[in-house]
Amino acid sequence: MKLLVIGCGQCGGRIADEFARLNRKARAQRGIDIVTNALAVNTDIADLTGLSFIRPDQQHRILVGGQKTGGHGVGKINELGAEIVREESEKILEPIKTTRHFHETDAFLLVASGAGGTGSGAISILGQYLKERYVDKPLYNLIVLPFKHEEKVEERTIYNTATCLKSTYLVADAIFLVDNQRFVRKDFSIQDNLAKINTLVVEPFYNLLCAGEEKKPRYIGAKILDAGDIIQTLSGWTVIGYGKSQIPLLKLPFGAAGFREQGNESQRGVQAMSDAVSELSLKCNPADARRALYLLSAPPGEMNMSLVNEIGNSLKRIATEAVIRSGDYPREKRSLDITLILSELANVGKVMEYFTKAIHYISSYKRRREGIEYEQQGIEEALRDIPSLL
Numbered sequence: 001m002k003l004l005v006i007g008c009g010q011c012g013g014r015i016a017d018e019f020a021r022l023n024r025k026a027r028a029q030r031g032i033d034i035v036t037n038a039l040a041v042n043t044d045i046a047d048l049t050g051l052s053f054i055r056p057d058q059q060h061r062i063l064v065g066g067q068k069t070g071g072h073g074v075g076k077i078n079e080l081g082a083e084i085v086r087e088e089s090e091k092i093l094e095p096i097k098t099t100r101h102f103h104e105t106d107a108f109l110l111v112a113s114g115a116g117g118t119g120s121g122a123i124s125i126l127g128q129y130l131k132e133r134y135v136d137k138p139l140y141n142l143i144v145l146p147f148k149h150e151e152k153v154e155e156r157t158i159y160n161t162a163t164c165l166k167s168t169y170l171v172a173d174a175i176f177l178v179d180n181q182r183f184v185r186k187d188f189s190i191q192d193n194l195a196k197i198n199t200l201v202v203e204p205f206y207n208l209l210c211a212g213e214e215k216k217p218r219y220i221g222a223k224i225l226d227a228g229d230i231i232q233t234l235s236g237w238t239v240i241g242y243g244k245s246q247i248p249l250l251k252l253p254f255g256a257a258g259f260r261e262q263g264n265e266s267q268r269g270v271q272a273m274s275d276a277v278s279e280l281s282l283k284c285n286p287a288d289a290r291r292a293l294y295l296l297s298a299p300p301g302e303m304n305m306s307l308v309n310e311i312g313n314s315l316k317r318i319a320t321e322a323v324i325r326s327g328d329y330p331r332e333k334r335s336l337d338i339t340l341i342l343s344e345l346a347n348v349g350k351v352m353e354y355f356t357k358a359i360h361y362i363s364s365y366k367r368r369r370e371g372i373e374y375e376q377q378g379i380e381e382a383l384r385d386i387p388s389l390l
């Protein structure tokens with residue numbers, strides 16, 4: 001599957017940059033392309049300059065709102081982010097249209113943080129334009145949810161995230177939810193953490209996108225997972241996870257020991273699936289998913305039907321309501337990897353929490369405003385009786 005990736009704002013741009021890196025890796029290691037184009041859109045010139053893999057020209061690193069923001073971002077006002085993209089949409093739509101292999105694009109992936117200003121505001125507006133122009137191309141969004149400490153100190157964080165989630169839900173075919181808090185590594189600095197998080201966020205997409213693009217017969221699985229399967233799976237709120245199980249160097253091939261080895265393989269498969277579930281990009285209950293998909297990637301010699309069945313059964317036991325699609329990809333060398341997607345989630349507690357908190361925020365903001373207006377009136381009345389020297 002090939003994606004056209006557009007990152008909005010700082011967070012979105014950096015993750016789009018990771019997708020550009022992923023495509024380079026796919027080309028170098030596997031001789032295939034998985035990204036037809038990667039663009040970054042921002043109101044902040046410094047953020048665009050700091051990217052590494054997205055081409056360093058104005059067609060790929062697109063600065064918008066220069067006149068309104070002076071190139072320094074919108075300072076968390078996501079309405080302004082939305083307004084700027086509405087006014088300057090052609091600056092973004094034109095490079096998309098002239099992408100060299102545009103016709104090979106299977107879907108759009110737009111990426112942004114929910115809590116910021118530029119990306120949070122821009123993503124749904126841009127999505128709306130893309131939907132109007134390219135009716136048949138699926139539109140996917142990836143929204144990064146803020147860290148816990150950000151939610152505590154800055155009310156606008158919650159408000160932005162809620163408005164962004166609602167707006168994207170109205171336009172996108174599916175939304176990958178990524179919770180920053182799930183990826184925090186205590187022993188890293190903030191900057192290292194963000195870079196590490198971005199790598200972990202895109203990692204599950206590597207095998208998933210490559211599997212259907214393979215050209216070499218020996219790497220083509222018995223059951224290929226291609227763009228059609230992925231498109232059929234993705235709908236509404238979605239999470240993605242990745243699990244990995246190392247394969248020991250020495251294995252016992254014959255007799256009773258060989259039989260035991262087969263048992264170990266199944267165990268490794270189930271273990272990788274359980275890791276993928278616990279590493280999902282947002283904590284959720286698999287029983288809430290209406291659709292699911294998993295891809296097993298392992299050395300060809302490691303894959304057999306009983307392993308594939310065991311893994312499928314272990315998912316069925318927890319994603320009880322989901323239609324499950326699957327595939328195998330004979331690629332990895334020393335490990336057995338599972339990419340897992342749970343989609344059309346019926347009940348996402350974290351999303352509902354943002355909506356509820358945002359409603360509280362709006363009503364307390366109104367009350368505060370009315371209070372201020374009342375005080376203001378009082379001051380004006382009192383001032384009327386005081387003589388002025390002017």
Ligand SMILES: Nc1nc2c(ncn2[C@@H]2O[C@H](COP(=O)(O)OP(=O)(O)OP(=O)(O)O)[C@@H](O)[C@H]2O)c(=O)[nH]1
Nearest residue numbers: 009010011073074075076113115116117118119146
């Ligand atoms: N995972 C991840 N999160 C990030 C990154 N950069 C920022 N964030 C998160 O994104 C939110 C802030 O949004 P930004 O993307 O910086 O904002 P923006 O879209 O550039 O908007 P403005 O700066 O307000 O114009 C916070 O919740 C950050 O924790 C990143 O590189 N990776």
Ligand SMILES: [Mg+2]
Nearest residue numbers: 009010044073
């Ligand atoms: Mg910014």
